[in-house]
Amino acid sequence: MIPIDLIQTTAETLMDKAAIEIPQDYLDGLKAAAATENGDLSSFVLQAMLENYEAAKEDRRAMCGDTGTPRWYVKMGNDTRIEGGPVALEAALRRATANRTNGVPLRPNRVHPLWRTDHDNNVGIGAPEIEYGYEPSPSGEWIDLITVHKGGLFGTDYRMLFPSDGIEGIKRFYLDSLVAFGKRGLACQPAIIGIGLGGCKDTCMVLGKRAACLRTVGDRNSDPKIAALEEELKELGNSIGMGAMGFVGKNMVIDAHVEVGYCHTGGMQMSVHAFCLSSRRAVARIYADGRVEHRTDPDWFTPYQRRETVEWQPEMEAAE
Numbered sequence: 649m650i651p652i653d654l655i656q657t658t659a660e661t662l663m664d665k666a667a668i669e670i671p672q673d674y675l676d677g678l679k680a681a682a683a684t685e686n687g688d689l690s691s692f693v694l695q696a697m698l699e700n701y702e703a704a705k706e707d708r709r710a711m712c713g714d715t716g717t718p719r720w721y722v723k724m725g726n727d728t729r730i731e732g733g734p735v736a737l738e739a740a741l742r743r744a745t746a747n748r749t750n751g752v753p754l755r756p757n758r759v760h761p762l763w764r765t766d767h768d769n770n771v772g773i774g775a776p777e778i779e780y781g782y783e784p785s786p787s788g789e790w791i792d793l794i795t796v797h798k799g800g801l802f803g804t805d806y807r808m809l810f811p812s813d814g815i816e817g818i819k820r821f822y823l824d825s826l827v828a829f830g831k832r833g834l835a836c837q838p839a840i841i842g843i844g845l846g847g848c849k850d851t852c853m854v855l856g857k858r859a860a861c862l863r864t865v866g867d868r869n870s871d872p873k874i875a876a877l878e879e880e881l882k883e884l885g886n887s888i889g890m891g892a893m894g895f896v897g898k899n900m901v902i903d904a905h906v907e908v909g910y911c912h913t914g915g916m917q918m919s920v921h922a923f924c925l926s927s928r929r930a931v932a933r934i935y936a937d938g939r940v941e942h943r944t945d946p947d948w949f950t951p952y953q954r955r956e957t958v959e960w961q962p963e964m965e966a967a968e
């Protein structure tokens with residue numbers, strides 16, 4: 649059984665790490681972008697951000713004044729039991745969010761949408777979001793806690809495409825979105841762009857956000873054709889003449905990730921999400937024996953998460 653106290657203390661450490669330490673894969677991507685950038689202002693922004701990450705780590709302060717909206721992704725094995733059960737788990741994650749919003753400190757961004765009520769701790773109705781996943785392996789009792797402090801409040805969009813819009817339609821909406829994000833300052837670039845294709849409207853949004861936040865720079869979809877599309881979209885996004893913060897340049901996209909879900913045959917839902925210049929994520933795996941392993945790769949999209957169907961026998965065949 650996973651001790652609940654260990655869940656809370658680990659969650660608090662993760663809150664600190666996400667806010668302060670930029671993940672190495674994003675940092676490497678940004679350094680590669682800085683090495684090729686020749687737009688004056690874009691180059692200036694990239695250099696300033698690289699210095700800013702260093703200063704944040706040294707001073708143990710948040711890397712951006714807007715610390716985004718903390719959320720949790722929780723994954724566990726089939727055998728996992730949690731002390732106090734799932735209700736205790738959710739309370740621990742909410743308490744860790746409140747404690748470290750005060751402690752780091754983070755900006756208490758979360759308010760009631762109508763009354764603007766503010767508990768000063770990033771906790772409220774439906775906040776922080778907690779999403780779940782399960783895995784058949786490894787066996788034994790373990791739980792992955794992943795926190796993402798998502799910024800880029802306006803850097804998200806959705807469109808219902810027709811199947812006949814095809815790949816060209818996908819590229820068009822992608823470019824429309826990036827140009828709007830860049831021109832209107834809707835998310836600080838360069839960003840990791842997540843694209844959700846298919847599902848229903850709600851799952852399409854979930855897929856796109858997970859594609860942006862739960863995959864590392866350089867990671868490619870296990871479907872080779874989708875992987876090729878990701879490469880193409882990355883290149884396309886970096887060829888529209890905009891760079892860091894929408895200034896003239898050639899590095900707007902640090903990486904592009906696509907996740908798909910089966911959809912209604914009549915449509916092709918698409919969402920676009922920007923995981924901004926402060927791509928904040930931190931991960932830890934906790935075992936029942938008390939071990940805690942920290943990492944920055946959520947490793948969310950395993951073959952099990954992308955499983956296509958289920959073992960079954962069509963009833964008509966069974967009747968024969």
Ligand code: SF4
Pocket residue numbers: 712713714715716798799800801834835836924925926
């Ligand atoms: S978009 Fe990201 S980098 Fe820009 S202000 Fe918001 S959190 Fe900070």
